[in-house]
Amino acid sequence: MEEYIEVDLVELAAAELDLVRKNVAATIELLDQGNTVPFIARYRKEMTGSLDEEQIRSVAEKMDYLRRLYERKNEVAAAADNKDKLDSDLLAKLTAADTLQEVEDLYRPFKEKKQTKAAKALARGLKPLADKIISQQYKQKIIEKMAQKFIDSEKELSTIDDVISGAEDIIAGDLSDNAALRKKLRDYCFNTAKIVSDQKNEDQSGKYQDYYEFRESINKIPPHRILALNRGESEEILRVKAEVDNEKAINLIYKFCQFKAGASFSYLENAVDYAYKRLIFPALEREIRNNLTEKAESRAVDNFAINLRALLMQPPLPGKKVLAVDPAFRTGCKLAALAANGELLETGTIYPHQPVNKKKAAAETIKLFVEKYKIDLIVIGNGTASRETEFFIAELIKAGLSVEYTIVSEAGASVYSASTLARKEFPELDVSIRGAISIGRRIQDPLAELVKIDPQSLGVGMYQHDVSQSKLEKTLNDVVVDTVNQVGVEVNTASAALLTYVAGISSSNAEKIIEYREKNGDFKKRDELLEVYRFGPKSFEQSAGFIRLDSTADPLAATPIHPESYNAAEKILASIGYQPADLQDDFKLADIKDKLAQLDLFSTAAELELGKPTIKDIIQALQQPGRDPRESMPAPIFRKDILKIDDIEPGMIFRGKVRNIVDFGAFIDIGLKQDGLLHISEMSELYVSDPFTIVEIGQNIEVKVLSVDKKRGRISLTLKF
Incomplete structure (x- = not known):
């Protein structure tokens, strides 16, 4: 395709x-x-100016958008040229357009249209009459007299009103296609604009x-309100729309x-009224809603990503032997x-709760496991019967069992336990037992266990169900990588x-690495990876620096130093x-x-001819x-006793763990069945616009109880003490 608009995209990016x-x-x-983002960020710093992973992805996204933008600009220029409508003015406007939406606005006047009212009116030859209406130089009676000349029943122009209506449609269509006016x-x-909502149908839960x-x-x-409105609209409980002062818009x-x-x-x-209310504003309202939704989704996805990273970076507990309990009542x-x-x-399996209530036998089993x-x-796990089990x-x-306990989120455990991976790991075990194993392992080495679970299921x-699933999946996958x-x-x-997330290692490579390990024993050196079937030099280059080995044959493999x-x-x-x-x-x-x-550093870098x-x-x-x-991250809080909401009073201070962070605050586990809410307004004496600047997932913090709603099981917390 001919390049009508040429630009240095790298310079622009x-x-x-x-x-x-x-x-x-x-x-x-x-x-x-074909280099991976982690490899570029870690091992090509001299070339990139030490850009980090986020910046590298921003470059990739920006370049992808610019390539699509300028490809579309040239497509539109070619389409205009084919219709002899490409002039210096249009070319200048296309060159100056910053967004795909602006390019599409410039394309509107000459793109192939469906049989709109304006297109039909043009085909019936009503453009001259439309021009005379626009000029405002002719009285109404003269316009009507002119309109009589166009009456033609075969063209569905049976009356003067039909003719004038057609002319008005042409004017409205031209206004709608005017890119500068749309901008x-x-x-x-x-x-x-304002976002407005009212109740459409009964809301039984009142949420x-x-x-x-x-x-x-x-x-x-704020973004979370946009997503709440969208959900209420999709559930047909709310009517949501964008609202502006229409009179001012029409005067504009x-x-x-x-x-x-x-x-x-x-x-x-x-014509103006029709153009604005039926053609232009509905499209702009969709743009407004889409723009708000896109920003809200982006914020929600970013929040999810920040929380996920903090969750995955929780420290492992080396040397800890664990008894995992997946709680339940009847089963x-x-x-x-x-x-x-x-x-x-x-x-x-033990049955300490109703309806079986074999508490004594359950106690003996626990003691046996702990001692053995x-x-x-x-x-x-923090699911059903969690607090009763606690x-x-x-x-x-209290009765003398020498052990500590902690409660962990079991979000995603059921997803893992029913997965193909879990069946492959433990083919002989029941689904619920696999869930218990996942709960225990995620405290021993959170990263190694949680990568087995779809990040969207980690709570x-x-x-997470109201945002673009493809964007959420990509962003969370990037976080895990x-x-x-x-x-x-x-x-x-x-x-x-876990190996699948290493830069340069595909799922097929990962399986072959496991097979090689099982057949030949432990790897002694990083370069032994090249002996794995179909593990080529490119895969080795990308992955080798992220592979670790505790080996006397390759001492540097315990470090992130690349073999190169x-x-x-x-x-x-x-x-x-x-x-x-x-x-x-x-x-x-x-x-x-x-x-x-x-x-x-300078002399060493110069001597070795490498970058600083x-x-x-x-x-x-x-x-x-x-x-x-991960060693520098806060460890889990271990407990020996239990709290009940009846024990909690305003003013009490507790050491808790941040479980989840959202735009309006954070949920803190202080050892109760329900987490307490640390509202954003209670995070500091100063104004806080973003809770992520104050707390992070897994962080251990001291909080004071602000208020307790025992009936609804709600606890408000504060850091202001």
Whole structure:
């Protein structure tokens, strides 16, 4: 296709993202070559100017949009050229258009239309009459006399009213197709519109009562309200619309088009009214609603992503033997004893609750499991019968059982337990037992276990079913990918599900790695991955730095140093009198750290002919071999006793854990059946616009009870004390 509009898209992307052009160009080239985002962010910093994963994805998204935008501009220019309607003015407007919507507005006048009223009127030759109405130089009687000439029953123009109505349709169509006018009205609507809702049908639960008579500016309404309105509308409980001052909008049309009252103004008035109310505003209202929804969805997805990352980054509990309990009433609580490495030791079922109520037998079973496997921690899922089970366990601890307990979210456990992956892992076990195993393992190593579950099922957001599922899925997948690669994956113990998220490793590669490991034993070096069937050099390049090994044959594999930089790492160690094997000697490591800290980055980078960012990363990695970035995150809160809402009074202070964060606040687990709400207004003495700047998922914080609604089971918390 001919290039009517040529532009340096890289320059444009760099300007819009406020980034250096050469860095953007390098990033785009690396992406186009098939390099993964984690690999580029970690191992190509000199080329990208140390852009992080989020910035790299922003570059990719911006470039994709610009490519589509300019491809569409040239398509529209070609379509106009084919109809001999491409002139310098249209070309200039197309070049200046910033959005796809503006390009489509410019395309409207000459695109192939369906048989609209205006198109039919044009085909019947009524354009001259329409022009005379617009001129306002002819009295109504003269217009009617002119209209008589067009009466033709074969063309469905049987009366003067039919003819004039057709002329009005042409005027309305032209107004609707005027790109500059649409932009003017769009700006007006987007600056002044309000979202309005009222009750359409009965709301038995009353959950939408705040929106029965609702009105708020589109520029002030928070994202979560937009999603709530959308849900109420989809459930046909609410009527929702955008509202503007129509009279001002119509006057804007008259002013823009320089229409003045004249002899046949009533006809022009009809045309303008029809153009605005039937053709232009309905489209703009859809734009407003779509724009608000897109922003609200984007915010909800971003919130979900922030929460998911914090959840996945919760620290593992190395060395902890766990007894997992998936609570239930009638069907019994399922038990799974797990070794410190997550290996299943034994399963069982107890019935401490109604209707079976075998509390004594259940207590004996718990004691047996704890003593037999030297259990360090009992982990209880937070589903049905959770607090009753917690009370049962707390009573055993009071009676002398030497163990602590904690409650974890079991969100997604049922999804995992019925999955193909779970059936493959534990083909002989019941679904509910698989759920108990998942609950226990997610406290031992949250990342390794939670990657087996669809991120959308992990319960760390709101409105996940009301947003674009494709966008949510992509964003959450990116979060999992970034987190897995930041932490690194021990290739000799990782599941196929975890390996799949390593940069450059496909699901097929992951399965082949497991097969190779089972057949040949543990990997001793990173480059052994090249011996795996169909694991090529490109896959190795992308993944090797994120693979971890605790091996004397490849000491640097305990670090995020890429094999391509092994030579540089060895030279750096040699310059201070050590070699890679010394990293595994705890006595030597302290001296290595001290000497590395004294190295001059600039001279070292110049000597090794590598960039300063790469040298800096290598030195940091050598100083902390085997470091897990999750170690600095807050550990779970372990308990020995239970709280009841009757025990809670305003003014009490508790140490709690942040379970979920939304736009209006955070939900805090303080050890009760229900989480307390820390409203955004109670997070600081200062104004807080974003709760994510104050708290994060998994964080342990001290909160004070503000109020207790025992009837509804609601607890309000505050940080202002």
